Amino acid sequence: MPTLWTNLGLAAFVIYATIRAFWGSAYWVADYHYLTPFYSPCVSTGCTPEASHFGQFLPDVWWLPYAALSLPFLLAFRLTCYYYRKAYYRSVWQSPPGCAVAEPHSTYTGETRLPLIMQNLHRYFFYAAVIISVINTYDAILAFHSPSGFGFGLGNVILVANVILLWIYTVSCHSCRHVVGGRLKHFSKHPVRYWMWTQVSKLNTRHMLFAWITLGTLVLTDFYIMLVASGTISDLRFIG
Numbered sequence: 001m002p003t004l005w006t007n008l009g010l011a012a013f014v015i016y017a018t019i020r021a022f023w024g025s026a027y028w029v030a031d032y033h034y035l036t037p038f039y040s041p042c043v044s045t046g047c048t049p050e051a052s053h054f055g056q057f058l059p060d061v062w063w064l065p066y067a068a069l070s071l072p073f074l075l076a077f078r079l080t081c082y083y084y085r086k087a088y089y090r091s092v093w094q095s096p097p098g099c100a101v102a103e104p105h106s107t108y109t110g111e112t113r114l115p116l117i118m119q120n121l122h123r124y125f126f127y128a129a130v131i132i133s134v135i136n137t138y139d140a141i142l143a144f145h146s147p148s149g150f151g152f153g154l155g156n157v158i159l160v161a162n163v164i165l166l167w168i169y170t171v172s173c174h175s176c177r178h179v180v181g182g183r184l185k186h187f188s189k190h191p192v193r194y195w196m197w198t199q200v201s202k203l204n205t206r207h208m209l210f211a212w213i214t215l216g217t218l219v220l221t222d223f224y225i226m227l228v229a230s231g232t233i234s235d236l237r238f239i240g
């Protein structure tokens with residue numbers, strides 16, 4: 001992808017996500033139990049109590065997002081992602097800028113020193129991302145609610161599609177590939193792990209695509225819920 005588009009895409013997402021994370025309203029649709037992923041889990045004492053599926057134990061202060069328990073890990077997971085690394089090493093960090101392009105820094109130290117040595121934490125952020133995906137899945141299931149019981153609308157379609165794509169992005173992670181099939185000497189002795197590794201490997205070849213798609217679906221999901229929660233539009237209901 002051209003450098004300019006990479007820069008613009010990442011910058012637009014970071015700006016949108018930061019504004020929304022500190023917005024503090026229009027994140028919960030009470031009638032249908034829609035909770036935007038940018039506020040999940042909502043663990044601040046400032047959260048709407050019904051939106052706090054896991055309790056409220058963080059103080060309500062302006063510099064702390066309501067989902068302060070998940071957002072830093074999600075941000076770290078994305079920032080240390082192998083695909084994003086490649087993108088911003090070439091477009092922002094300029095080290096290495098690309099094949100056969102002169103290195104602007106006097107020496108190339110790769111990921112052996114601060115701050116880039118922190119990229120090695122990616123495998124741990126992967127585990128955090130799995131837990132957060134489970135929480136997002138739980139939110140999407142709880143959202144099959146209407147004032148009269150079970151129901152679903154366009155918001156459910158968006159929430160479920162978003163969570164499926166988040167799982168695909170997470171499972172296609174290089175660390176996941178290593179977790180399921182790494183450090184095996186003989187695949188033939190581990191047929192189940194070998195099968196899982198081949199499936200993850202297939203997804204892994206499209207990791208860049210899933211990285212961009214999920215940036216888009218996260219914004220779309222949040223934006224739709226913001227519009228419904230603020231009363232700007234009504235949810236298109238199919239049942240209930």
Ligand code: FES
Pocket residue numbers: 077080081082083084122126169170172173174175207
């Ligand atoms: S390599 Fe992209 S999320 Fe792990």
